[in-house]
Amino acid sequence: MFKKRTVALIVLLAMLLSSVLTLTLTDQLSFAGSGPLRSGVFADIGSGSSKSDIQKIEKAIQLIKKNYLEDVDQSKLVDGAIDGMMNALGDPFSSYMGPDTAQQFSEQIEGSFTGIGAEVSMENGSVVVVSPIKGSPAEKAGIQPKDILLSVNGISFEGLSLNEAVSKIRGPKGTEAKVKVKRADTSAELEYTIVRDDIALETVYARMEEGNVGVIEITEFSLNTAERFKKELADLEAKGMKGLVIDVRNNPGGVLSIVIDMAQQFVPKGKGIVQVEDRNKQRSQTLSKGSGKGYPIAVVTNKGSASASEILAGALQESAGAKLIGEATYGKGTVQTSFSEEMGDGSLLKVTIAKWLTPNGEWIHKKGIQPDIKVSQPSYFTVAPINKETTFKYDMLGDDIKSAQVMLSSLGFAPGREDGYFDKGTENALKKFQTSVNMKATGVLEVETIKALESSLIEKIRDVKNDKQMNTAIEEIRKEIASPVSNK
């Protein structure tokens, strides 16, 4: 999505896609952590062919260390080895994380982290604040959107990646981060001393739309998400909500028990929420202990709705009569558990241990769940930014011009074609756009026009009235409220 590519919430940084797309079985953690594994006895490794396999690895380590041109850090070799084994499984959802990544993964699961609480992005090589998180130490200290962060505790961010910079900013609760800041409109450098604290990650956003249609957006299924969700749901119900839209677009998943707890609110007692099939093909069903709701429900999904999002969508579609609206979901039908205690050094092994199936026994892996009402966002939602180093004009061609044509078209200045050829129609459309934003109508696409075009587009994308998927869902719920016969 436009712009999103450079924006990342601090806690989500350094996460690989496979880490984000997780479905963690916390119940399983204790199970997996107990038993013979804990005792450190590896019976079947110590015997027979397994032993010679280990010796082959040892031999390779030895040969590398003894002969490689450079000195080799053995722990890097070991990390590489475990990484390589996880790759060999051919399962993108099984992965190895070193201590740092493991820590961030745990924080993501827990829905909180310790730091200063600023959402940052990398812009032209600078670490720029997107916005301080509400109520965070960063906000209280006075950090403002667009502030450029220069250094922390004397460590300059120059040449660092966003991840590296973020790892310097973060630290244990109670410690100080002395942050040097350059503010857009001043040339002086400012310094803030910020005491790091627990930052709760908001994963639930609720609002009431016209006609008493409640909307709850869930960005992730962290450990505190069910509780937050229930509170927001109760608030909406207390305000007289007559129908509900749940938005799980771009929600990569989270904890299995949490999504079950949430689905429980809507699935009538005794009906299925999810089935789990273990490595021995044993299936177990989870049935609802809840009681269902009298009002209509819709779930908005897209291809970024994965894992726990798909369990919720599947359960509500099959067992609670909810309508799915939007795009087919991601299609991740497996459950992982993580082993960290066993690794003993802060690192973590995330391993796929089971499949999950919808209440009706459908395995949606690599297929996704189809919506009841298919709605795509307009094409300008995903248009690529335009290269600002080049000037484009009549008779040129390329992907940048294609982007510009899509943007012009979305803003109502139809160029007549969107294939990347800069024809007279494109030139005329561009002139009209330039006039509309009080620029000289040159018909040439240079850096200032590109910036104007992109910010007009961003404004349009951010305007909720252009969110076609959400609007379709709200409209559908309004219809169902009006003709209650369609309720279950």
Next chain:
Amino acid sequence: MFKKRTVALIVLLAMLLSSVLTLTLTDQLSFAGSGPLRSGVFADIGSGSSKSDIQKIEKAIQLIKKNYLEDVDQSKLVDGAIDGMMNALGDPFSSYMGPDTAQQFSEQIEGSFTGIGAEVSMENGSVVVVSPIKGSPAEKAGIQPKDILLSVNGISFEGLSLNEAVSKIRGPKGTEAKVKVKRADTSAELEYTIVRDDIALETVYARMEEGNVGVIEITEFSLNTAERFKKELADLEAKGMKGLVIDVRNNPGGVLSIVIDMAQQFVPKGKGIVQVEDRNKQRSQTLSKGSGKGYPIAVVTNKGSASASEILAGALQESAGAKLIGEATYGKGTVQTSFSEEMGDGSLLKVTIAKWLTPNGEWIHKKGIQPDIKVSQPSYFTVAPINKETTFKYDMLGDDIKSAQVMLSSLGFAPGREDGYFDKGTENALKKFQTSVNMKATGVLEVETIKALESSLIEKIRDVKNDKQMNTAIEEIRKEIASPVSNK
């Protein structure tokens, strides 16, 4: 390069780029294979922190095997682990090969393999003979170019990759391969019984050009290459050669001792050929024991000239007064050795153990060697093929049209632009081309026109008079022969 992408000599198949780009120190093999390594005692692995590192790997193997959703083949995990360790080195030239790849690697180094001796490619899902190797069992049996190979010893090639098919065709010397063949112009299936034999890979091609200019092309530095080279060189000299062009374009390298032996022919006694710097920063020089030549020499290089090719180019440039002509070389300045005995199961570890430097002490790694006379091939040598599923016409745009424009231009039908926009100029050029090959002048680019365009281009590329780099080198040598003052 055009067409080359689908053509591969049997023995080169399944080679990773990093394997091909090798510089093997055979002298080192015995050194590296002797000593404490062989005894199987891994002293520094068995003690202290190293031990816990190994235990961490064991623990990961255990956790994966016990918990992963599917049954896990432990040898795959071990291969993955060693692969992962090699990746962790961050050196593309250090790599791990399983038994099959290791076998092919050894054959490449040795310059021979056992098989039927047919060069094959994959075309539209079929295994097609490019040509049988001269004197090979395949040629003697009657296998012809364009024959489609269907099966060997009853194993169908349907659905197999080229590598998989080739591994079925090959086998030990003396064994039989019953090959089912479909010949282009017959519908019947033919069956040949071919006895596998040693197939020597030709790595040296020599010819005499006008004006007594000898040309020797070296495709690789295998164990038999120096001997073959010396024979061809002696033949050319016997025929009265007055100057020599050595062509190492797209030559990925080979064995260090071989290229030293070859450089020795041209570098006067006592002058440097190459320097090697080991992991302890100890440098050793290799000086020539040869006597130099009285005639002018040029070496033709391109960015595919790597490793041993660069040693030859560097030695001849700095110590034998040769001119380098063409493009800058690849830039691989390291030496690998391979450990296979130590691995014990046919697998092989290729490890970077040293740097090499030119006689003057230049490390050309990631830089390459600059030519004395820079000559690029015409752009049509590297043009991408055109998608044959689509029909292109006026006012369309894209990379396929760009390719067509480059092709038209190279064939003398200048379209006026080569940026991928199908304008009237392109349409007219296309019509002229169609007329020239007796096709209807539609000005539309459909499959038949695309095929005609591509085969005209291939003909042009194959025509030696369009090899600008080689022709410049031959011309240069002719000049030097004519004005002997420029000889050393």
